[in-house]
Every structure is written in C-alpha cells, then in structure tokens.
Amino acid sequence: xxxxxxxxxxxxxxxxxxxxxxxxxxxxxxxxxxxxxxxxxxxxxxxxxxxxxxxxxxxxxxxxxxxxxxxxxxxxxxxxxxxxxxxxxxxxxxxxxxxxxxxxxxxxxxxxxxxxxxxxxxxxxxxxxxxxxxxxxxxxxxxxxxxxxxxxxxxxxxxxxxxxxxxxxxxxxxxxxxxxxxxxxxxxxxxxxxxxxxxxxxxxxxxxxxxxxxxxxxxxxxxxxxxxxxxxxxxxxxxxxxxxxxxxxxxxxxxxxxxxxxxxxxxxxxxxxxxxxxxxxxxxxxxxxxxxxxxxxxxxxxxxxxxxxxxxxxxxxxxxxxxxxxxxxxxxxxxxxxxxxxxxxxxxxxxxxxxxx
Numbered sequence: 001x002x003x004x005x006x007x008x009x010x011x012x013x014x015x016x017x018x019x020x021x022x023x024x025x026x027x028x029x030x031x032x033x034x035x036x037x038x039x040x041x042x043x044x045x046x047x048x049x050x051x052x053x054x055x056x057x058x059x060x061x062x063x064x065x066x067x068x069x070x071x072x073x074x075x076x077x078x079x080x081x082x083x084x085x086x087x088x089x090x091x092x093x094x095x096x097x098x099x100x101x102x103x104x105x106x107x108x109x110x111x112x113x114x115x116x117x118x119x120x121x122x123x124x125x126x127x128x129x130x131x132x133x134x135x136x137x138x139x140x141x142x143x144x145x146x147x148x149x150x151x152x153x154x155x156x157x158x159x160x161x162x163x164x165x166x167x168x169x170x171x172x173x174x175x176x177x178x179x180x181x182x183x184x185x186x187x188x189x190x191x192x193x194x195x196x197x198x199x200x201x202x203x204x205x206x207x208x209x210x211x212x213x214x215x216x217x218x219x220x221x222x223x224x225x226x227x228x229x230x231x232x233x234x235x236x237x238x239x240x241x242x243x244x245x246x247x248x249x250x251x252x253x254x255x256x257x258x259x260x261x262x263x264x265x266x267x268x269x270x271x272x273x274x275x276x277x278x279x280x281x282x283x284x285x286x287x288x289x290x291x292x293x294x295x296x297x298x299x300x301x302x303x304x305x306x307x308x309x310x311x312x313x314x315x316x317x318x319x320x321x322x323x324x325x326x327x328x329x330x331x332x333x334x335x336x337x338x339x340x341x342x343x344x345x346x347x348x349x350x351x352x353x354x355x356x357x
Contacts, residue, residue, distance in 0.1 A: 001228045001293060005330060006319065007310045008337050015157050016350035019172040023194050027345055027352040031336050033322055033329075038336055040343065043192045043353055046304075052205025053256035054302075055248050056198075059187040059264045060210040062178035065150030067165070068093075069114060070107035070121065076100055078107055080121070080134070081153055083184060083217060084237075089136040094217060095123075101132055109136070111149055112164075119145065143181075153184045155220055155349055157309075173349070182214035182237065188306045188349045189262030207256075209247045213238040213264040213287070223311055233290035233313065238268045242282035245272075248299075249280055257301035263314050266300050266321070267291070273298035292316040293327045303356045307340060307347040321356055 020026045028046060030039040050056070066082040078101055081094040095101035101123050109119040118138040125133035136142045151165040152173045160166055165173075175190035177198070202208055218234025225231050248258055248269075260266040271287040272280055278298040290313060303321050308314040315333070322329030336354070345352045 001327065001330070003223045003226060003228055003231075003311050006223075006228075006312070006315050006334075008334055008341075010310065010341060010347060014341060014344065014347050014351075016346040016348060016352075017158055018166075019168065019191065019350045020346075023172075023176070023192055024197055026192050028355055029336060029340055029345060029352065030355045030357060031322065031332065033332070033356055036332055036335070038339060044197070046197070046355065047201055047204055047206075049355060049357060050201060050204070050206050050259060050302075051257075053251060053254055054205075054259055055207040055209050055251040055256055056201060056259045056261060057209045057211060057244070057248065057265045057269060057300075058175070058177055058190050058193075058261045059213050059215075059268070060175070060177050060179040061183040061187060061212050061214045061264075062181040063152060063174050063183045063186050063215075064181045065146050065170075066153040066184045067151040068149055069110045071110055071116070072100055072105070072107060080107075080132075081184065081217065082150070083131060084182075084214075086133070088141050089139065091134055091136070091142070092127075092131050093134055094130075095132045098130055098132075102126075109138075109149060112151060117145075117149070119149070155185060157348055158350065177210070179210070180212050180214075180239075182212075184217050185215040185219050186349060187213070187215055187262045187264045189265075189304050189353060191350075192353050193261075206259075207247055207251055209244040211238065211240050211244055211265055211268040213268050215264055219314070221313075222309075223313060223316075228292050228316060231290065231313070233288045235286040235288040236264075236267075237285075238271065238287050239284040240268055240272050240280065240282060245280040245282055258299055259302040259304065260300045261304050263303075263305055263317050266303060266317070269299040270297060290316075291320050293320045293323070293329055294325050295320040296325045297321065305354050305356070306349065307337065307345065307351050307354060309348065318354075318356070 068080040319330040
C-alpha cells in the first residue's frame with residue numbers, strides 16, 4: 001500500500017491543545033467493524049460496550065519529565081530530550097540545535113525557571129540517527145532531580161504560548177494508573193480513564209491487566225517512504241508480566257474479549273503472541289512490530305484508541321485492526337475520520353477517543 005493512502009484532511013483547529021475539563025468528558029466514536037456502523041457517544045458510555053468476563057489491558061508506563069534545557073559556555077541554549085537510560089547518569093538524548101552539541105561538548109543544565117544548577121553534561125557519542133549519548137555530572141543520579149529540572153515532553157502539535165508545558169500538563173499528560181517511569185510520550189488512549197471508571201468496570205466484571213511499553217520519540221516519526229512496507233519501525237521496550245499473561249489467558253479461555261487500551265498495549269500483546277504461537281506468556285524485550293493492512297491479530301479483540309496523525313504508523317495499525325486480514329479497513333477508518341471531522345471531534349493526544357469492536 002502507498003503511504004499517501006493513509007492521508008486525510010484535518011482542520012488545524014480540531015487538533016486539541018488542552019485536555020477536556022474532566023478526563024472522562026471526551027467523546028467516543030464507536031466503530032462496529034463487522035457492519036461499518038458508527039455510534040457517536042461520550043467516553044462515559046464505554047462501560048456499556050464492555051461486558052463481564054472481558055479484560056481491559058492498559059499500558060502503565062509513566063511519562064518522565066524528559067525535556068531539559070542546557071546552556072553552552074557562550075550562553076546559547078540547547079534543548080535535550082531524554083530518550084533512554086543506559087546506566088546511572090548515562091543517557092541517549094535528542095539535542096536541538098544539534099550543532100551546539102558536538103562530541104566532547106560540555107553543557108550546563110538549567111532548572112525549570114532557567115536558573116543555573118551545579119549539573120553539567122558532556123556529549124560522548126553521536127549515533128546514526130543523530131542522537132547524543134551524554135553523561136551527567138554534579139548529581140548522584142539524574143532521576144533524583146528530574147522533577148525539578150525537566151518538563152513533560154509534549155508532542156510538537158501541542159503549542160504553549162511561552163514554549164513551556166503548562167501546570168495542567170504535568171497531571172493530565174499522564175494516566176491515573178501510571179507506574180514504571182520511562183515514556184517520552186503518553187499512551188494517550190489511557191488519558192480518558194478516571195479511577196472511578198476503572199473501579200466501575202471492575203465491579204461490572206471486567207478484569208484489569210497491565211503491560212508496560214515505554215513509548216519512544218519514534219511514535220511521532222513520520223513515514224517518509226512511498227510504500228508502507230518499506231518503512232523501518234522504531235523499537236520500544238516492553239514488559240508483559242506472568243500475572244498479566246495469566247489473567248488474559250483465563251479470560252480468553254472463558255470466552256472473554258481482550259480489550260487493548262491504545263496501540264501500545266496492542267503492540268505488546270501482538271508481539272508476544274506472534275512469538276509464542278498465539279499464546280501470551282511472561283516476556284520482556286524490544287518490539288519493532290509494524291502493523292499495517294492486511295494483518296491478522298492473535299491476541300486482541302477490541303481496541304480503544306485516540307485519533308491519529310495522517311500517514312502515521314498508528315493510523316495504519318488502526319486501519320489494519322478495522323478489517324483483520326484485509327485492506328478494506330483503511331476506508332472504514334478514513335470514513336470514520338471524515339465523519340469525526342464533520343462532527344468536530346477533537347484529534348490527537350488531548351483529543352477524543354475511538355472504540356473498534
């Protein structure tokens with residue numbers, strides 16, 4: 001398939017710049033995959049689409065305050081985006097502008113008020129992607145100071161007047177069930193849940209299970225090749241615990257559905273299922289699973305997700321899930337997106353949700 005096949009027109013004003021007043025106050029567009037029928041609902045209506053015996057699988061990775069500001073010896077500013085920790089104080093980062101961060105360069109870290117700190121960082125390596133390997137000095141472990149130094153790494157399409165994250169972002173660009181820290185972008189489908197809704201679903205007989213996939217900056221990487229199958233997918237670290245695997249397998253054996261909250265949860269489950277003949281077992285590693293039409297699914301029955309960028313790998317995944325094993329899901333999803341635009345749904349990270357059943 002061509003990458004351009006996954007393009008669609010989106011008015012800029014429909015890109016949500018702020019979250020809904022309350023987490024569960026967003027809208028929910030339900031797509032019945034077997035018929036193509038669309039239902040316009042509120043997210044609070046989600047429990048009506050789930051049933052006792054289902055298992056809701058969430059990605060509990062916590063977004064870290066990964067955006068740091070540094071100053072050169074000549075006073076120039078450099079933005080660092082933490083990508084992955086190699087060892088204490090040893091990180092891969094993105095640096096902008098890159099010309100101010102050559103190998104051997106020492107930068108001085110600023111706090112969130114752009115005041116000098118005693119912490120510095122030296123660039124030790126540059127990889128083929130242009131990412132810098134850096135080592136932090138002046139602090140025993142960067143994690144202990146990260147909340148003081150860093151800001152939430154908002155995606156580039158969310159604009160703030162002064163270029164800095166707003167106070168609401170520290171809370172709302174994070175799920176209520178966030179646990180292990182490591183993501184540099186939120187698993188956004190989970191942002192709609194409140195603790196009260198999760199408790200309600202469990203009381204309804206829906207099991208709750210957790211996986212961890214640390215969302216990387218590659219989630220925003222555009223597909224630049226002409227043919228979808230030529231795209232090289234980024235890799236992300238994941239963990240599927242024995243407890244979660246057992247919970248899901250019990251639900252499946254009893255006829256319950258596996259409901260993936262977000263594309264990241266789906267990628268964990270489908271990665272492990274593909275490596276174990278369709279069965280879910282305890283596993284951890286790095287996933288480079290690229291899902292696009294036509295594609296069969298081995299572990300997930302229902303998908304809750306947000307509205308995604310044109311020509312993105314996430315939109316391709318949703319299109320594949322809309323019609324497993326076929327290419328017709330693309331038109332189903334793009335039709336749903338066109339209707340969402342007409343009805344003024346809010347798009348992307350802080351936007352509304354979509355449920356594919």
